[in-house]
Amino acid sequence: MIDRTTKDKILAATRIEEVVGDFIALKRRGANWWGICPFHQDKRPSLAVSPSKGIFKCFACGESGNAVSFVMKHEHLTYAEALKYLAKKYHIEVVEKEETPEEIASRLKHESLLVVSEFAQKYFQDVLWNDEQGRAIGLSYFHERKFTDETIRKFGLGYTPTRPHTLVKDATAKGYKEEYLVDAGLCIRREDGSVVDKFYDRVMFPIYSISGRVIAFGGRTLKSDKSVAKYVNTAGTEIYNKSESLYGIFQAKNAIIKADKCILVEGYADVISMHQQGIQNVVASSGTSLTIGQIRLIKRFTSNITIIYDGDAAGIKAAVRGTDLVLEEGLNVRIVVLPPEDDPDTFAQARSTTEILEYLAENERDFISFKSDLAETDMAADPLSRSKLINDIIGSIAVVPDAILRKEYVEMVAERFRQSDADILAKITAIRDEKKRQTQLRERSLEAQLPPAVSQETSAAEDFGLEPVSESYVQPEPVETNPYVITNPLLAVQEKELTDYLLRFGSYPLHFEKDMLYGAAPAERIDVESYIREALRDDDIIFANRLYRELFDEYYAFAATLPQEMEIRERQEAIARHFANLENQTLLRESLNLAFDDQELTVKVYRDTLEPEEQRLGDMVPKSMILYKLRITEQHCSDLSAQINAAQRDGDDATLRDLVQRLSLLNKVKLQFSKELKRL
Numbered sequence: 001m002i003d004r005t006t007k008d009k010i011l012a013a014t015r016i017e018e019v020v021g022d023f024i025a026l027k028r029r030g031a032n033w034w035g036i037c038p039f040h041q042d043k044r045p046s047l048a049v050s051p052s053k054g055i056f057k058c059f060a061c062g063e064s065g066n067a068v069s070f071v072m073k074h075e076h077l078t079y080a081e082a083l084k085y086l087a088k089k090y091h092i093e094v095v096e097k098e099e100t101p102e103e104i105a106s107r108l109k110h111e112s113l114l115v116v117s118e119f120a121q122k123y124f125q126d127v128l129w130n131d132e133q134g135r136a137i138g139l140s141y142f143h144e145r146k147f148t149d150e151t152i153r154k155f156g157l158g159y160t161p162t163r164p165h166t167l168v169k170d171a172t173a174k175g176y177k178e179e180y181l182v183d184a185g186l187c188i189r190r191e192d193g194s195v196v197d198k199f200y201d202r203v204m205f206p207i208y209s210i211s212g213r214v215i216a217f218g219g220r221t222l223k224s225d226k227s228v229a230k231y232v233n234t235a236g237t238e239i240y241n242k243s244e245s246l247y248g249i250f251q252a253k254n255a256i257i258k259a260d261k262c263i264l265v266e267g268y269a270d271v272i273s274m275h276q277q278g279i280q281n282v283v284a285s286s287g288t289s290l291t292i293g294q295i296r297l298i299k300r301f302t303s304n305i306t307i308i309y310d311g312d313a314a315g316i317k318a319a320v321r322g323t324d325l326v327l328e329e330g331l332n333v334r335i336v337v338l339p340p341e342d343d344p345d346t347f348a349q350a351r352s353t354t355e356i357l358e359y360l361a362e363n364e365r366d367f368i369s370f371k372s373d374l375a376e377t378d379m380a381a382d383p384l385s386r387s388k389l390i391n392d393i394i395g396s397i398a399v400v401p402d403a404i405l406r407k408e409y410v411e412m413v414a415e416r417f418r419q420s421d422a423d424i425l426a427k428i429t430a431i432r433d434e435k436k437r438q439t440q441l442r443e444r445s446l447e448a449q450l451p452p453a454v455s456q457e458t459s460a461a462e463d464f465g466l467e468p469v470s471e472s473y474v475q476p477e478p479v480e481t482n483p484y485v486i487t488n489p490l491l492a493v494q495e496k497e498l499t500d501y502l503l504r505f506g507s508y509p510l511h512f513e514k515d516m517l518y519g520a521a522p523a524e525r526i527d528v529e530s531y532i533r534e535a536l537r538d539d540d541i542i543f544a545n546r547l548y549r550e551l552f553d554e555y556y557a558f559a560a561t562l563p564q565e566m567e568i569r570e571r572q573e574a575i576a577r578h579f580a581n582l583e584n585q586t587l588l589r590e591s592l593n594l595a596f597d598d599q600e601l602t603v604k605v606y607r608d609t610l611e612p613e614e615q616r617l618g619d620m621v622p623k624s625m626i627l628y629k630l631r632i633t634e635q636h637c638s639d640l641s642a643q644i645n646a647a648q649r650d651g652d653d654a655t656l657r658d659l660v661q662r663l664s665l666l667n668k669v670k671l672q673f674s675k676e677l678k679r680l
């Protein structure tokens with residue numbers, strides 16, 4: 001843990017233009033520096049760095065953040081790791097809490113396992129290239145598969161010979177401990193205590209961590225003997241968790257970011273062949289069906305997954321299962337079916353890069369048309385199986401966490417099956433409600449079983465007997481789906497705009513004149529932050545979307561800590577600095593997007609006037625506020641209308657009268673707001 005003082009010291013020393021300048025070339029233009037954005041494919045300098053605000057923003061892909069976020073994103077580090085990186089750059093000493101002897105031992109063991117795995121990779125590679133058996137069997141096999149020497153080296157491929165040459169002999173002669181060879185999954189200890197190789201007479205595919213360290217191996221036999229397992233893979237070890245690793249992720253990660261898409265194939269050879277053909281954003285879930293841990297690993301680089309599978313029945317089944325998991329994690333999933341005679345390996349080898357890309361582009365399909373087509377070829381168009389299919393697809397949509405995306409899918413299904421949106425939505429709501437109820441029940445019964453307050457003291461991982469997380473892994477995404485998803489898009493527009501005024505002009509008097517900038521706001525005049533707070537308080541309004549609610553709370557909490565007598569300009573800068581250094585990356589990103597002043601305002605007319613924005617606050621902020629209240633009222637009205645319909649159906653006259661009365665009152669309020677808007 002880095003303590004608060006050190007963190008502040010690091011942030012104070014950091015110059016964003018120097019940090020970004022270490023990775024990309026920057027040129028000064030006006031107040032900002034500009035460079036080519038490393039987070040998307042580009043030839044023009046779209047990335048702006050503002051030294052005064054301490055932030056960067058790409059105007060093409062929208063990526064933005066402060067110096068810490070840049071390092072996190074570019075180097076794939078956690079927040080704490082990025083801070084340590086900056087501390088090193090600016091020669092600031094980071095004092096961390098002291099390690100216990102157990103922690104030191106575990107860290108050392110961990111490192112030893114990585115070192116011994118790397119040795120094994122070198123050993124297998126050396127045998128492949130330099131040993132007679134290795135060249136005759138291993139290398140010629142790879143050449144047969146059309147792998148070039150460059151590719152073979154890039155993926156660190158190797159060969160393990162038949163005895164008596166063994167890894168264990170070579171490794172122990174060089175001083176590596178048998179114990180570590182066993183714990184890294186490379187060797188097996190027999191009952192008599194002797195240690196033997198786990199892999200022999202196989203071509204070897206090393207599996208790399210995200211940061212490029214060897215953590216495991218897959219070994220493929222070249223024998224056609226059915227009694228020999230085709231693949232032998234490292235089982236779980238302290239440095240390798242199969243369900244959280246992906247084959248090829250190290251070689252693919254930058255290409256995934258650039259393409260903003262991850263292609264998922266089945267086997268090692270598929271990844272390598274595609275890679276060799278220039279399609280480098282490819283990984284494989286090697287030997288397991290896709291897991292949530294693997295999807296979350298991908299999610300750190302992109303939210304788009306394309307699953308390629310060969311059209312046999314087992315492949316289809318796996319693809320269907322994988323699809324729902326991906327959807328549930330909030331990612332976009334597309335599916336490509338290969339021509340029946342191909343697997344990804346043969347497919348890639350027989351085509352040029354352009355042909356592959358064209359085929360993928362033409363054959364990528366969303367999960368709805370994928371499932372629909374699948375069913376249509378499978379069964380006759382009898383109504384029973386048709387409704388079963390629709391229900392299946394609806395079930396898939398119901399797991400999608402993002403409400404807006406769900407709505408898009410609903411529209412697609414409605415169109416394809418000529419059903420009403422409302423019917424489908426109702427089914428989805430029912431499924432989601434039921435699921436929520438089940439989860440709550442499960443949680444409650446779990447809580448009842450737990451002894452009070454266990455996991456507070458020891459680490460959660462230890463409680464569940466999980467393996468410690470390697471340094472070479474980055475922290476996985478939090479378990480919940482994004483809590484900042486916009487749940488009320490209609491109100492979000494207005495909430496965003498009000499937050500924008502708050503962050504950029506909170507200290508300004510609502511009726512501002514230029515000469516005020518260098519003095520405190522005159523006491524008799526209301527400033528923007530007080531106006532917004534009071535206008536909301538008058539009607540007991542709390543922002544509906546969590547993102548803006550938290551920014552709002554953060555603003556007032558911080559503003560309360562500022563001294564009373566402060567120049568407007570100075571105060572505004574302190575607020576900007578505070579928001580540019582938020583640790584919460586979601587809040588940070590949103591606040592920086594606002595700070596860069598590039599958003600569409602709903603009150604557009606004023607954009608055309610030459611009068612500076614701060615002198616129009618007195619018109620714009622109240623207008624934005626009334627528009628917000630109008631939207632809230634409109635939502636109340638439509639809720640009431642729905643209730644009125646229900647009451648009419650049920651023939652509940654008393655309720656109906658009451659509801660109609662309330663609706664007419666609200667309609668009056670609505671009219672009032674509309675009039676006020678016109679007047680302003």
Ligand SMILES: [Zn+2]
Pocket residue numbers: 037038039040046058059060061062063
């Ligand atoms: Zn960009």
